[in-house]
Amino acid sequence: MIKNDFESDCQYKNSYFIKNFFTLILMEKNSKIYVAGHTGLVGSAIKRNLEKNGFTNIVGRTQAELNLLKEAPTEAFFKEEKPEYVFLAAAKVGGIVANNTFRAQFIYENLMIQNHVIHQSYLYGVKKLLFLGSSCIYPRLAPQPIKEEYLLTGPLEYTNEPYAIAKIAGIKMCEAYHAQYGCNFISIMPTNLYGPNDNYDLEKSHVLPALIRKMVLGKYLMENDWENLRTDLTRLPIEGVNGSYSKEVILKVLEKYGIIHQNGKVVITLWGTGSPLREFLHVDDMADATVFLMQHYDAPDSIPSHVNVGCGEDISIKELSEIVKKIVGYEGEIQWDTTKPDGTPRKLLDVTRLNSLGWKPKISLEEGIKQVVANYTNYIH
Numbered sequence: 001m002i003k004n005d006f007e008s009d010c011q012y013k014n015s016y017f018i019k020n021f022f023t024l025i026l027m028e029k030n031s032k033i034y035v036a037g038h039t040g041l042v043g044s045a046i047k048r049n050l051e052k053n054g055f056t057n058i059v060g061r062t063q064a065e066l067n068l069l070k071e072a073p074t075e076a077f078f079k080e081e082k083p084e085y086v087f088l089a090a091a092k093v094g095g096i097v098a099n100n101t102f103r104a105q106f107i108y109e110n111l112m113i114q115n116h117v118i119h120q121s122y123l124y125g126v127k128k129l130l131f132l133g134s135s136c137i138y139p140r141l142a143p144q145p146i147k148e149e150y151l152l153t154g155p156l157e158y159t160n161e162p163y164a165i166a167k168i169a170g171i172k173m174c175e176a177y178h179a180q181y182g183c184n185f186i187s188i189m190p191t192n193l194y195g196p197n198d199n200y201d202l203e204k205s206h207v208l209p210a211l212i213r214k215m216v217l218g219k220y221l222m223e224n225d226w227e228n229l230r231t232d233l234t235r236l237p238i239e240g241v242n243g244s245y246s247k248e249v250i251l252k253v254l255e256k257y258g259i260i261h262q263n264g265k266v267v268i269t270l271w272g273t274g275s276p277l278r279e280f281l282h283v284d285d286m287a288d289a290t291v292f293l294m295q296h297y298d299a300p301d302s303i304p305s306h307v308n309v310g311c312g313e314d315i316s317i318k319e320l321s322e323i324v325k326k327i328v329g330y331e332g333e334i335q336w337d338t339t340k341p342d343g344t345p346r347k348l349l350d351v352t353r354l355n356s357l358g359w360k361p362k363i364s365l366e367e368g369i370k371q372v373v374a375n376y377t378n379y380i381h
Contacts, residue, residue: 026295027055027085027128034059034083036068036117037090042132042190044197045287046087053291059083069109074116078124086121086129087290088114088170092163096271096343098204099160107162114170122183129185130294131174133167133306135279135347136160137189145312145350148189148304157344171306178299186299188290191310191349194368195283196375202238202257208280211321212373214268215328216380217259222266222332232380258337266332272342274318279310279348282368285361292359310349311361323366327373 027033033050037043038060050058059081068074068090092109099106114131121129138146139154151171156164174185198209205213213236220229230243233250241253251261258269289309299305315323321334363371 029054030057031055031084032057032059032081033085033087034081035087035089036113037088039063039197040089040091040093041193041195041197041199041283042286043087043089045195045283046089046290049284049287049291068113068116071116074120075123078120082124083121084127085294086117086126087294088117088129088131090117091132093206094199094204095206095210096159096341099163100158100341103162106160107166110163110166111169114166114173118170118173118177118185121185122177122181127184128294128298129174129183130290131170131185131187132290133171133187133189134163135189135191135308135310135349136164136344137167137171138347140344144346145348146308147350148306148308148353151304151306159341159343174299175303175305178305179301184299186293186297187306188293188309189306189349190286190289191279191281191308191347193281193283193286194372196372198283198372200236200376207278207317208320208324208369208372211270211324212328212369212376214257214259214270215324215330216373216377217254218266218268218332219328219330221254221259221261222330228380235380266330267335268330268332269335269337270317270321271337271340272317273338274316274321274336276317276342276344277314277346277348278317278320279312279314280320280365280368281309281311281361282363282371285311285363289354289359289361293354293357296357307353307357308349308351309354310351311365312349312351312355313365314346314348315365323369324373327366327369 033055035043035047035058038047039062047058061077066073066077090113092106118129136157138150140157141154142150171187174187177183177185194208199205200209200213202210202213217229217232233241234243238253238257241249260267260269286309293307297307
């Protein structure tokens with residue numbers, strides 16, 4: 001790309017101004033703040049937190065309104081709005097099945113989104129940008145708990161490697177723009193998240209929302225509650241199958257996703273052995289940490305520059321399934337399909353750096369799951 005006059009001028013101003021003065025800059029209540037991905041699980045939580053804390057000038061665009069995969073509309077948005085602060089939460093995300101199935105889409109779309117937003121933030125003088133990565137950036141067999149400096153010290157988990165590589169590129173892009181241009185671009189690595197606006201699509205969802213929906217549907221089958229089961233499928237069809245389909249078709253598609261109804265009994269089949277350990281953080285806690293770091297953490301000259309965001313505790317998938325089973329009230333059987341992959345054996349973040357800055361989570365896992373189950377069943381009804 002040939003630099004235009006604006007880019008050259010912006011490079012000089014950004015490099016000098018940010019490099020020398022950015023540590024004095026804080027978001028004001030009327031600062032223009034762009035939350036990229038404001039309708040998703042993470043972005044909507046950040047937007048809620050900002051509004052709760054009195055920030056009044058928040059800008060957002062839906063995917064239909066702004067395609068961040070394309071450079072021209074992204075540049076036009078930055079030229080028109082000129083946001084002062086950017087939370088980059090827009091991303092293509094999904095669980096182990098989606099990551100492993102749509103490998104090309106996961107690496108391409110995430111690279112394009114972050115490349116365009118980060119570069120335009122540099123060109124248009126954004127005072128500070130926060131990039132959200134993922135704990136899957138770390139090596140598959142990283143020592144536990146995982147410290148920030150373990151990045152790029154070993155092979156990645158194959159099932160989500162394309163997504164992880166894209167996120168690593170985003171971290172390194174923020175570091176490079178800080179090193180070369182003085183941009184105050186920071187990165188955080190949240191652990192597994194759950195909460196309002198989560199994705200309950202069984203074809204693409206993460207482990208916790210998938211568990212919740214499977215248990216809810218299993219409970220409906222056990223109770224022969226076809227009214228609520230059909231309502232659920234009408235709101236969230238599975239492979240196009242909604243509540244208007246015959247019982248035979250519905251049972252067939254449910255069985256495909258491990259919700260099996262035979263001889264009056266219900267069995268839910270889950271992937272793997274149930275032994276992998278995972279850390280979970282309520283998305284409202286994550287959003288609170290994100291806004292906290294935007295206000296209290298600036299891009300350092302040292303590497304690693306990113307900050308882990310988690311609760312510092314983990315739980316096995318089997319234990320998690322039992323908690324969800326209890327809260328939902330599903331009384332059927334759970335079986336494990338050990339022919340399917342487990343993914344990374346353990347993934348617990350070391351949150352010493354975050355805690356030392358003065359932040360800790362407030363929502364316990366069991367309380368958070370209770371809230372999410374209530375929100376999901378209220379939505380269905």
